[in-house]
Amino acid sequence: MTESTELPFFGHIIDGKEVESDNAERFDTVNPWTREPWARVALGGRPEAELAIAAARRAFDEGPWPKLGFTERERLLGRLADLMEEHADELGQADSRDMGKPLAQCRNDVARAAWNFRFFAQHAKVSTAETLPMDSGHHAYTRFEPAGVVVAIAPWNFPLMLETWKVAPALAWGNTVVLKPAEDTPTSATIMARLALEAGLPPGVFNVVHGYGPNSAGSALTEDPRVNRITFTGESGTGKIIGKAAMDNLIPVSLELGGKNPNIVFADADLDNAVSWSIQSIFRNAGQVCLSGSRLYVQREIHDEFVTRFVAAAEAMRFGDPLDPETEFGPLASQEHFEKVRGYVETIESEGGTIATGGLGDGWFVKPTIVVGMPRDAKHVQEEIFGPVVVVEPFDTEDEVVALANNSEYGLDAQLFTENVHRAHRVAAQLQVGTVWVNCYFVRDLRAPFGGTKRSGIGREGGNFSREFFTEPKAVILQI
Numbered sequence: 306m307t308e309s310t311e312l313p314f315f316g317h318i319i320d321g322k323e324v325e326s327d328n329a330e331r332f333d334t335v336n337p338w339t340r341e342p343w344a345r346v347a348l349g350g351r352p353e354a355e356l357a358i359a360a361a362r363r364a365f366d367e368g369p370w371p372k373l374g375f376t377e378r379e380r381l382l383g384r385l386a387d388l389m390e391e392h393a394d395e396l397g398q399a400d401s402r403d404m405g406k407p408l409a410q411c412r413n414d415v416a417r418a419a420w421n422f423r424f425f426a427q428h429a430k431v432s433t434a435e436t437l438p439m440d441s442g443h444h445a446y447t448r449f450e451p452a453g454v455v456v457a458i459a460p461w462n463f464p465l466m467l468e469t470w471k472v473a474p475a476l477a478w479g480n481t482v483v484l485k486p487a488e489d490t491p492t493s494a495t496i497m498a499r500l501a502l503e504a505g506l507p508p509g510v511f512n513v514v515h516g517y518g519p520n521s522a523g524s525a526l527t528e529d530p531r532v533n534r535i536t537f538t539g540e541s542g543t544g545k546i547i548g549k550a551a552m553d554n555l556i557p558v559s560l561e562l563g564g565k566n567p568n569i570v571f572a573d574a575d576l577d578n579a580v581s582w583s584i585q586s587i588f589r590n591a592g593q594v595c596l597s598g599s600r601l602y603v604q605r606e607i608h609d610e611f612v613t614r615f616v617a618a619a620e621a622m623r624f625g626d627p628l629d630p631e632t633e634f635g636p637l638a639s640q641e642h643f644e645k646v647r648g649y650v651e652t653i654e655s656e657g658g659t660i661a662t663g664g665l666g667d668g669w670f671v672k673p674t675i676v677v678g679m680p681r682d683a684k685h686v687q688e689e690i691f692g693p694v695v696v697v698e699p700f701d702t703e704d705e706v707v708a709l710a711n712n713s714e715y716g717l718d719a720q721l722f723t724e725n726v727h728r729a730h731r732v733a734a735q736l737q738v739g740t741v742w743v744n745c746y747f748v749r750d751l752r753a754p755f756g757g758t759k760r761s762g763i764g765r766e767g768g769n770f771s772r773e774f775f776t777e778p779k780a781v782i783l784q785i
């Protein structure tokens with residue numbers, strides 16, 4: 306669909322068709338590199354949310370999808386994954402233009418997104434449940450039945466990848482879905498839903514509604530009593546609102562929220578490895594990663610050497626046009642987000658920190674920024690900045706660093722670097738987080754639990770954890 310001006314148009318996908326909003330309202334999506342609109346998108350509200358939920362409800366209650374069987378669903382979702390790979394350039398460019406992430410990273414996200422469909426379709430097919438022979442002579446077994454209509458609300462930092470992390474298991478288990486992508490990154494969701502129709506998914510099985518959060522499509526979707534599950538990734542404050550909406554309808558909600566993650570480097574670490582992963586951990590995607598290691602604790606003996614190497618590696622990063630394949634580091638995703646991160650950068654020195662390297666760049670760029678000497682109670686140490694800003698602090702003992710790492714309202718993940726395997730296990734066991742990476746970062750096995758403690762979320766997804774969330778497990782007890 307293309308409108309009369311030269312900007313491409315992206316509609317909602319409701320009940321198997323790409324449509325405008327009832328009132329034909331649209332919004333612009335802005336490319337953070339050019340700071341100009343690059344596409345126009347249908348702006349949905351309550352009417353479009355209601356239509357999409359009605360379509361998903363019909364497709365679940367009357368359509369073939371829940372009864373189709375795992376093999377046929379795997380075939381269709383596999384076809385969708387193939388089509389996404391064939392359109393990897395279009396999908397990757399859409400995310401890159403929407404949010405300024407370097408194209409090479411967006412292409413990698415497309416591959417991960419296609420893999421999400423393949424993995425969850427296969428996982429559902431081979432998933433087994435226990436049969437429990439009872440002393441009484443009965444047998445109890447479990448059926449995992451689709452839950453119904455799933456609403457998925459996604460953030461802007463890994464648009465396609467995080468959308469598929471929700472949509473793929475929901476569909477594989479036989480649910481129907483309404484997805485609302487973030488308003489800053491709407492376009493790849495429409496492309497994916499177009500491809501889902503081309504792959505042969507029946508109408509109403511996978512719907513996309515665009516719009517904002519409060520008093521818009523987002524709140525209309527999460528408040529609707531016809532919905533059976535809500536899966537949300539975004540800020541902890543938004544998670545609270547969505548959690549309340551889910552409780553009003555007494556439905557399960559999965560909340561994957563913010564992080565302020567510790568990255569711990571012990572003196573016995575392989576320094577090259579620790580520096581290289583620490584760079585990825587805080588500066589990949591310009592720090593706009595829930596998992597980013599934004600609090601870096603380095604054992605005192607190696608602190609100065611580590612910081613010297615870390616600063617050199619940060620300064621060597623290539624920033625520029627995200628569509629240039631050589632670019633490693635792009636602008637922040639929107640003006641609003643840039644203003645938020647700027648507020649933190651401009652107060653580093655007044656709050657007692659020293660900028661070892663970095664600061665504000667041109668346009669919506671914030672350079673890779675490394676801060677030393679920041680007091681522990683400063684907002685830069687406590688709050689999620691969600692930008693390329695890391696605070697570095699030396700520590701002396703293992704007990705001290707465990708206490709520092711756990712001194713946070715958040716508990717999403719942690720990284721630790723040591724060559725001592727005993728220490729690795731000992732420290733991993735004490736960290737109050739959902740994931741610990743030892744001598745690496747961002748490596749995922751989709752069978753493993755993913756989620757956070759404290760303000761980082763409620764529930765886990767991945768493998769059997771996604772199965773438990775996206776199904777109604779039913780016990781059947783049989784007298785034999």
Ligand code: NAD
Nearest residue numbers: 460461486487517518519523524539540543561562563595
């Ligand atoms: P956000 O909470 O502002 O928005 C996320 C989504 O929620 C958007 O689609 C938005 O339109 C929608 N929304 C906002 N208010 C709503 C409401 N009242 N009702 C319904 N929907 C509403 O988050 P963001 O700025 O897009 O994303 C960044 C945040 O996401 C960061 O805090 C980051 O840590 C977190 N995040 C967490 C994970 C994880 O797996 N834990 C992954 C990625 C991002």
